[in-house]
Amino acid sequence: MRALIILIALFAFSYSNAQKIVYFPGFELINMNATSGLQYSTSKLIKSYIENNHEYTIILDEQVGSSGYAEKEGITVSTKKALEMSAPYIMRGEIHYLQGVYIISLGIYRTPTNEQVWHDMAKGSTEQDLDPLLSRLGRSFLTNSSAKTAIEIDEVTEYDQNGVELAQIKVNHFVGIMLGGKHVFNEGVLSGFGLAYTYDASTILFNFDFELYPSSNLIIDNQSGRRLQNGNVNLGVMYPLSRKRTTLFINGGMEYGYATVKDTYLDQDYRATDSGIGAYVGGGLLINRNSTVNLKLFTAVSIPFYQVDGVNLTGIKFGIVTSFARKH
Numbered sequence: 250m251r252a253l254i255i256l257i258a259l260f261a262f263s264y265s266n267a268q269k270i271v272y273f274p275g276f277e278l279i280n281m282n283a284t285s286g287l288q289y290s291t292s293k294l295i296k297s298y299i300e301n302n303h304e305y306t307i308i309l310d311e312q313v314g315s316s317g318y319a320e321k322e323g324i325t326v327s328t329k330k331a332l333e334m335s336a337p338y339i340m341r342g343e344i345h346y347l348q349g350v351y352i353i354s355l356g357i358y359r360t361p362t363n364e365q366v367w368h369d370m371a372k373g374s375t376e377q378d379l380d381p382l383l384s385r386l387g388r389s390f391l392t393n394s395s396a397k398t399a400i401e402i403d404e405v406t407e408y409d410q411n412g413v414e415l416a417q418i419k420v421n422h423f424v425g426i427m428l429g430g431k432h433v434f435n436e437g438v439l440s441g442f443g444l445a446y447t448y449d450a451s452t453i454l455f456n457f458d459f460e461l462y463p464s465s466n467l468i469i470d471n472q473s474g475r476r477l478q479n480g481n482v483n484l485g486v487m488y489p490l491s492r493k494r495t496t497l498f499i500n501g502g503m504e505y506g507y508a509t510v511k512d513t514y515l516d517q518d519y520r521a522t523d524s525g526i527g528a529y530v531g532g533g534l535l536i537n538r539n540s541t542v543n544l545k546l547f548t549a550v551s552i553p554f555y556q557v558d559g560v561n562l563t564g565i566k567f568g569i570v571t572s573f574a575r576k577h
Contacts, residue, residue, distance in 0.1 A: 269305045271357065272331040273340040274322040275313035280346040289313055291344060291379060295355070298387025305390070308334055324363060331360040338366070350374055355386050371396040421449040422575040423543070429568015431462050431551065436477055436562065439463075445570050447487075449538070456502065458483040460566070479562060481506035481551070483529065494539045500549065501530035508557045525555030529566070541574035 275292040296307040310322070310330070331339045338357050345352040356368040369389050371382040385396040427443035441462035448455045462479040485502020507524035531549025548567040555561075 270308060270334065270336040271299075271305055271338040271340050272308050272310075272327065272334060272336040272360075273342070274310045274327055274330075276342045276344050276353075278344050281344065287344075287376075287379075291383060292342075294380065294383045295342065295387060298384050299390045302388050303390055307340065308336060328361045328363065336360060339363075344379075351376070351379060351382075353379070353382055353386065355390075357391060367391050369396050421451075423447040423449070423572035424575055425545075425570045425572030427458065427460065427568050427570045429547075429566060431460075431479065431564050431566040433477065433479070433562050433564035435560070436564075439477065439479060441479075441566075441568070445572065447572055452488075454487040454489070454498075456483065456485050456487055456500070458485075476511040477562075478509045479506060480508075481527075485529065487535075489535060489538070495534070495536050496538065497532065498535050499530075499532040500547070502528070504529055504551065504553075506553060508553070508562050510558045510560075521558040523555055523557045525553060527551060527553035527555070531566075543572050545570040545572065 273292065273296065276288055276295075278288050281287065292309055292313050296309050299305055299307055327339050327341070331337075337360050339360055340355065340357055342353065342355045345354070351373045353371045353373075354368070355370070357366050358364060359366055367390070369386055371386055373379060373382050382396065388394070389396050389398075423446070425445040425447065427441075427445050429441055429443075431439045431441055433439065439462035441460055443458055443460035445459075446457045458481075460481045460483065481504045483502055483504045485500055485504075487498050487500035489496045489498045491497070504527045505524070506527060507522065509520065509522040511520045529549045529551045531547060533545060533547035536544040536546070546569050548565060550563070551566050552563050553561060
């Protein structure tokens, strides 16, 4: 009985592994130099990218890249080879070069019916674009995403930078406008606006911001009679939690600010102003990081190290920053 259970387990394991085998005869190169070694390198790369991102084994034809290898293997031959290696899927790919554009087409077909189960395409304008394009296709493989959406910030191609499909240029400087507010504990909520400068250093982003929360009426003893104004200049860093175009982030830094309190309820002439340094820490969501226009939704705890009228104006600031790329 024990031996039977082991045999069944081994069969199930072998069957599950067999279900994740894909036979790939290699990329067919169209309008390109077949002797340049490009067929071999691109076929090996897509195999590596798929296997690194998914639990599939890509079996590449041993003749890929060799002299005399037929770049377009017939459907009958591919099906026969796939059946011999118990591969339930066949992957077919083409790389076209047309009017200065590289077009990669990749599809998955069921063995032996040749029913298409997945297909995706990507475009680039130079040979250097092929690596990031294959990386995108490797992530989108047999998923509902596409190579256009499965993009990371270091995979923007020359084709993308030309603005054909993405509004992207070679830039890592951004200027932006902030709209938001600040809830000061034991005081109330202030509305605000500001300016933001961001330098994107790939791993982290550096921020230099100015925030102003203009004079606002606050409530004292159920009557409107207290006015508070606050402003800050911030210097900080932002750490994205992924390299995707839309990602969560954490951030923090130092701030230099001032605050003015005016009490019009007890004494119309009473006014207190002070300034000093402080700190902030928070997080948020960065949208379209690799585009020329991006959005940042943020919230942070602001902790000034000074007091105004004997009160520490610690609070929570929040808002949205719309940033625009600035050319070098």
